[in-house]
Amino acid sequence: MKLKDLREQSVENLVDNRRSLKQELLNLRIQQRSGQLENPARIRAIRRTVARIETLMKELAHARAAAVK
Numbered sequence: 001m002k003l004k005d006l007r008e009q010s011v012e013n014l015v016d017n018r019r020s021l022k023q024e025l026l027n028l029r030i031q032q033r034s035g036q037l038e039n040p041a042r043i044r045a046i047r048r049t050v051a052r053i054e055t056l057m058k059e060l061a062h063a064r065a066a067a068v069k
Contacts, residue, residue: 001017001049001052003052003056006052006053006056007056011057011060014053014056014057015057017053018050018053018054018057021046021049021050021053022050024046025043025046025047025050028042028043028046029043
């Protein structure tokens with residue numbers, strides 16, 4: 001998912017997306033361990049998307065903290 005698309009989402013959607021992606025990542029890792037993983041590049045893509053979401057959430061938190069000051 002592109003950062004531009006993520007910026008358009010609400011914080012609640014970002015949290016839900018992160019939770020579902022982490023669950024999918026867990027499932028993919030289980031498949032990888034059992035030798036059933038068809039697309040290993042998907043693990044990397046999900047990890048990066050989770051990192052983008054967490055970075056964006058941290059930016060939003062810093063912006064809110066700066067606005068309060």
